[in-house]
Amino acid sequence: MLSKSQAKLFFLAGTAVFSMAFLxxxxxxxxxxxxxxxEAAMTPAVVRGKMIWDRNNCMGCHTLLGEGAYYAPELTRVYTRRGPEWMRAFLKDPNGMFPGERxxxxxxxxxxxxxxxxxxxQWIGNVDTNGFPFKPDLAPPAPAAPVGGSRLASAPSTYKTxxxxxxxxxxxxxxxxxxxDDLRGRYDAVTLDKWLSDPQAVKPGTAMPNLKLSPEVRKELVGWLLPTK
Ligand code: HEC
Ligand code: HEC
Structure with missing residues (x-):
């Protein structure tokens, strides 16, 4: 049994030790x-982007760092997931990306x-979040099913997304x-593959981005864009 003064000392010393650890x-x-x-990468452009995010209440549908609503995809790592070219095209015209199902x-x-x-x-994508969002990441939204019977229905997924x-x-x-629609006649498979692998090399200054497609994906796209019959 502790005496009253020992108990008091035990309480005070314990409190002191744990307060120090806490501090x-x-x-x-x-x-x-x-x-x-x-923090170092927080440029004025990043701050302006954050203002646009706040002003438009993107959080009413999306989450960032897990904060927000669960209607639309979590966006903390969207930069790595999608890349700047994709995002530019998407933010300019989401309807174009998901025709008929925006x-x-x-x-x-x-x-x-x-x-x-x-x-x-890009900035928020580089915040150290201890691995959040955890794998498996939210699957990117499935591209909209193209309107029935069209050529788009058979498109490779790279084309659709x-x-x-x-x-x-x-x-x-x-x-x-x-x-x-009418690439056949103007392109053969070799030229089209060259265009897809490096548009700048074919046409310097072109606005078509280099999408860093793998040879397999290019082959699939070329096969679909230039059907033999
Ligand atoms: C009304 C709800 C809503 C609001 C508000 C909203 N979004 Fe979205 N957003 C979506 C949905 C739903 C998707 C999934 C694609 C689709 O269905 O169009 C999406 C997709 C995205 C994507 C692509 C994510 C991916 O990985 O495919 C980005 C980037 C994005 N939104 C940015 C924003 C920004 C920036 C704002 C604010 C300026 C915003 N969103 C406001 C509903 C919303
Ligand atoms: C961010 C927008 C963007 C994306 C994404 C994009 N392109 Fe392009 N593409 C362009 C622009 C802009 C041009 C016109 C370039 C020019 O004439 O300088 C173009 C031109 C082309 C051409 C030449 C068309 C012609 O009439 O000569 C082909 C073929 C093409 N793109 C295929 C593709 C394929 C396949 C993909 C997907 C892997 C793709 N593009 C993704 C913007 C884009």
Whole structure:
């Protein structure tokens, strides 16, 4: 049995030890914040992107760092998942990316606003979140089923999720680049493959991005874009 004074000493010493541990850990956590929050990369463009995010209440549908609503995809790692070219095309015209089944709001963002948003997503994508969001990540939304019976129905998934943001087939899709209905006659398989692997090499200054497609994906696309019959 502890005497009354021993119990008091035990209480005071215990409280002191654990308070010190608590303070030390708090200081350590706070000292790590600048490194983990990727603070150094927070440029004015990142801040402007964050303002656009707040002003438009994107959180009413999306989550960032797990905060927000669960209607639309979690966006903390969207930059790595999708890449800047895809995001630019998507934010400019979500409808082009998911024809006939648009759920994402078509904001009329200027190019500058889109660039700012992408900077913001790039920054937040580099915040050290201890591995959040955990694998398996939210699957990217399935591309909309194209309107029945069209050529698009048989398109490779790369076409539906990427090319379709900027190009159209049979009038369905984006308007950033030309329609791709009539490539046969103007392209053979070799030239088309070359174009897809490095558009700049074929046409310097072109606005068609280098999408870093693998040879297998290019082969599939070329086969579909240039059907033999
Ligand atoms: C009304 C709900 C809603 C709001 C508000 C909204 N989004 Fe979305 N967003 C969606 C949905 C739903 C998708 C999934 C694709 C689709 O169905 O169009 C999406 C997809 C996205 C994607 C692509 C994610 C991926 O990995 O495919 C990005 C980037 C995005 N939204 C950014 C934004 C930004 C930035 C804002 C605010 C300026 C915003 N969204 C506001 C509903 C919304
Ligand atoms: C971010 C938008 C964007 C995306 C994504 C995109 N393209 Fe393009 N593409 C363009 C633009 C813009 C042009 C016109 C380039 C020019 O004429 O300088 C173009 C041109 C082309 C052309 C030449 C068309 C012609 O009439 O000569 C082909 C073929 C093509 N793209 C195929 C594809 C394929 C296949 C994909 C998907 C792997 C794709 N593109 C993804 C923007 C895009």
């Amino acid at each position: 030390a850990l708090t200081v350590d956590s706070l000292a790590q914040v600048p490194g983990r929050s990727n 759920r994402m709001v078509a904001y009329k963002f200027s190019d500058q606003e889109i660039a700012d948003l992408i900077e913001f997503f 990427l090319c379709n943001a900027c190009h159209s087939i049979e009038g369905q899709g984006g308007k950033v680049g030309p329609a791709l």
